[in-house]
Amino acid sequence: MLAELFWVGVVAGGAAAVVIWVLAARLAFRLAGARQASPLGFALAALWPFGARQTAGASAETATTLNKLMVAFFIAILIAIASMAVYSNLTFVPPVRTQ
Template sequence: MLAEGFWVAIVVGVSAAVVIWVLAVRAAYRIVSRTSTSLMTRLLAVVWPFGVRQSADVSAETAASFNKMLVAFFIAILVAIASVAVYSNLTFVPPARMQ
């Protein structure tokens, strides 16, 4: 019963990380498409959207929003990783002793 709860926490953590990443990519791509026409810059916005917050064209409110998304992304990843560790400990079956 307890192991299933951590399985749910794994799914929730990974899902939250994916949703935050998609929201950050959408916001970063919107900012980059207004300011730059370079294909490489647009690709970088998809690969690491949180780098847009350091651009000179970004307002302080938008940079703060990206910072909050970055913190939330890492918290979601940490929840997923911690849940994997607990789940693996709860479901571990030691090998049988052979004599």
């Protein structure tokens, strides 16, 4: 039962990271569209949306929002990784000795 609880933590952490990434990418695309960025700018917004806070056209409010999303993204990743480690320890089956 405890292993299933940590499996839920893995799934929830991974799903939260994906949702946060999509929200940050949406905000970065909006920022790139306001600056009339090149196609490379839109590709960079999709690959690493948190880098958009360092552009010249980013307002202080947008940069603060992207910083908060970046912190939340890394917290979600850490929760998923920690839950994966506990889950693997709880479900570990040692090999059988043959002698």
